[in-house]
Amino acid sequence: MAIGWYLSVSALVFSIGAAGVLVRRNPLVILLCLELMLNGATLALVAFARMHGNGDGQVFALIVMVVAACEVTIGLGLIVAIHRRRLPVDVDQLRELRG
């Protein structure tokens, strides 16, 4: 398969994830949609690594996975803290930081 096909799939996954971040109201699902966006980027990185025949892109993809794992840990910690304080787990109602 040509590399372009992989890039189209990665662009599609990224846009679906971006739409999910905008549509959903549950912070857990918003984190899942962020994962989708990161995965779209990872697929593009691996596809370009294949295109150039160079391992650097794959190393970058692994670093992206590390960043995603950190983001998940902190995000889930925040959600658990929100739940502990009996606040609603809904981004529409958690708007104290809104400018």
Add this chain to the structure above:
Amino acid sequence: MAEAVFFVASLGALGGAVGVVALSNPFYSVLALVGHLLSLAALFLLLRAEFVAAAQVVVYAGAVMVLYVFVVAYIGGEERPVRGAGPGFPLGAPVFAGALFVELCIATLGSGLKAIDSEGAGYEAGFGSPAQIGELFLTRFLLSFELASFLLLVAAVGAVVLARRRRGLEDEEDLAADGRRVISVGDLFRPEGVGTQAESAGLIHERREREERQRREGW
């Protein structure tokens, strides 16, 4: 053969992505993401990224998703209808996503890179193998490797700080099921004024008063 695998795997990846966004129960969203990650690992294998595919399955689809399932079970995933971006402009999110897709396609496919229409560079033995990735991590990308490990440490400490219990200990937790006090070794040797949670909740002070009272009454 590669075309068929690509077709099935990309359909699985896109279907999983749509499932994450469209399913109203967060638990099913997590399961859809697991399917999406597995299909993505198949795409990585087609791109000759063996090690990334294996890490994706083991770390991502395994460990991270189990963490998600635990948190969904803890929070109690409520089913809530999926709504539009806002009451004033409900079509905003799909329009934005479509525009983003078109822009990304222009940015990548329209970049004029000649190799985009090819199958990529010739395959050399060992490309994408753990040996090659490990060598790159320990030679050219040593700094980013160390920074990644430090980032993971910071994230782990941060998660503990964020999610720990702040309200102090409940008094009931000190009592065993038959009503007797449970005294842990830490209670006997813990110095006062060190800011433990039991102390901030007033439990140690309360306990000392209770013992004082009991001694006065001649127990």
